[in-house]
Amino acid sequence: MILIKEKLSSQGYRMTKPRQAIFANLDHEPQSVAEISDRLKKQKIKIDKVTIYRTLTQFVKLGIVEETQFKDKISVYELADQEHHHHVICDNCGKIEDICLDEKILVAAAKKNSSFKIKSHHLEFFGLCKKCC
Ligand SMILES: [Zn+2]
Ligand SMILES: [Zn+2]
Ligand SMILES: [Zn+2]
Incomplete structure (x- = not known):
């Protein structure tokens, strides 16, 4: 809390x-x-x-x-008092689920390939949930 x-x-x-x-x-x-x-x-x-x-x-x-x-x-x-994570959203009904990813490689690549000092990111996935499949 x-x-x-x-x-x-x-x-x-x-x-x-x-x-x-x-x-x-x-x-x-x-x-x-x-x-x-x-x-x-x-x-x-x-x-x-x-x-x-x-x-x-x-x-x-x-x-x-x-x-x-x-x-x-x-x-x-x-x-916001939770671990960094991403979301997957259902294209049909809008249901949202949390996903945790091992993204060390991705974050390192983003830092390496950009001239920015990167502070945060958002990454979302889209698809169909169990009910809508
Ligand atoms: Zn992330
Ligand atoms: Zn759905
Ligand atoms: Zn979340």
Whole structure:
């Protein structure tokens, strides 16, 4: 569990009820704003999508949440307190799964073949999940 209160207060933010509720509904499974909104609705918590989006953007800036964008699809958000990993997404139903890769060779090659000081990367895989095969 991240010390989210400390992270917020170190940046001058307060832990408000909406922030608390949104944080409580974040997971290690990537979710879209619409999915988080649905979860909140089921819990009878009223937070509009704009507020959810804004809060998630703040969380991303604070390093609490990681944002991933798949192709032209919408952004998904998951907790950032986990090991570096990648995603595979179903082209048909949009299901997302985490995958861990041994990517030492790839990362070394990227560093070697570029003039940049590389800090991070995103790598996504696409296909069909078990249900959609
Ligand atoms: Zn990676
Ligand atoms: Zn699928
Ligand atoms: Zn993930």
